[in-house]
Amino acid sequence: MIRVNKLGFLVVAGIFWTLSAQAQTAADSTKKTVKKYQARAPKTQPFGGSAFAASKQTTIRWLGFAGFFVNSRGTTFMVDPLLEGFDMPVLIDFPIAPKDVPRLDAVLVTHADNDHFSVPTNQDLKGVTRVYHSTVYVDSLMKNLGLPSVGHDIGDSFKFGPIRVKLTRADHAYQNAYPGMSKRRFRNEDACGFWIETPDGNIWATGDSRLTPSHLTMPTPDAIFFDFSDSEWHFTFDGAVKIANAYPNTPLLLCHWGSVDAPDFNPFNGDPEKLAKAIVNPGRIKVLAPGEPFTLSKLKKSTTK
Numbered sequence: 001m002i003r004v005n006k007l008g009f010l011v012v013a014g015i016f017w018t019l020s021a022q023a024q025t026a027a028d029s030t031k032k033t034v035k036k037y038q039a040r041a042p043k044t045q046p047f048g049g050s051a052f053a054a055s056k057q058t059t060i061r062w063l064g065f066a067g068f069f070v071n072s073r074g075t076t077f078m079v080d081p082l083l084e085g086f087d088m089p090v091l092i093d094f095p096i097a098p099k100d101v102p103r104l105d106a107v108l109v110t111h112a113d114n115d116h117f118s119v120p121t122n123q124d125l126k127g128v129t130r131v132y133h134s135t136v137y138v139d140s141l142m143k144n145l146g147l148p149s150v151g152h153d154i155g156d157s158f159k160f161g162p163i164r165v166k167l168t169r170a171d172h173a174y175q176n177a178y179p180g181m182s183k184r185r186f187r188n189e190d191a192c193g194f195w196i197e198t199p200d201g202n203i204w205a206t207g208d209s210r211l212t213p214s215h216l217t218m219p220t221p222d223a224i225f226f227d228f229s230d231s232e233w234h235f236t237f238d239g240a241v242k243i244a245n246a247y248p249n250t251p252l253l254l255c256h257w258g259s260v261d262a263p264d265f266n267p268f269n270g271d272p273e274k275l276a277k278a279i280v281n282p283g284r285i286k287v288l289a290p291g292e293p294f295t296l297s298k299l300k301k302s303t304t305k
Helices: 012-026 119-128 136-144 237-246 272-276
Strands: 058-064 067-072 075-079 106-108 132-135 149-152 157-160 163-168 193-198 201-205 223-227 252-255 293-295
Touching: 058 252, 067 193, 067 252, 132 136, 136 149, 223 237, 237 272, 252 272
Parallel strands: 075 106, 106 132, 132 149, 201 223, 223 252
Antiparallel strands: 058 067, 058 293, 067 075, 157 163, 163 193, 193 201
């Protein structure tokens, strides 16, 4: 069974693996088991210290899972980095190890699940990170770990270097739906997304959330860190399509897919080919390999809402 850490990662993962093991044991041992298809990320493109150097542009790299690294004209930060120590089988090679990260101006964390707030990763990044930003609740967890962190309410803004960030709403208090999962009653304000303004364009990191009306009425972003998993505590696939079509020219940098070996566990099982058949302007889908660079640029005014 999957270990549930103190941050309350999905207990349904444990239920899934237990039932899966029972089903396999009951099957005829003489029959060959065929593993269910699962979309996998492209081969990792490792990167090192040069990716953190001064720059005249904004470069984004997917880290795998829901994580991203951004170098915006020499200001460097990560969103939801998970680079080691996950408690489920992993399909990818991580593009960089925490020990090889030379510096970060900030780390932004959307919520407390351990595929977003990786305790081992963030502890190992502590020595090279100036500040951690998250919600008030996650900030309390960070302070317990001795991280230099700041907590914010939904709608709050903060800056570091030329980067301005605003917390956006999320609906991801799934813990309350599973009696016994946590002694704490969670609030939607414990999780967030981030609206990130850079000199070269605006990025929307949605975080994990059920679909809300506000997700369809944002200003047009120049890139979305796009979660398209078909999970009731995420947007669902249909909900993700609605978001994609609400911003029909925005590049979609796919995340929360292709990284975890769990073919029957919906939160990790988006398929880019299925998404491409469902949205308008599918050429804007960016199926990045972990570590692959993507250069951010502002959309033309004629394509914004």
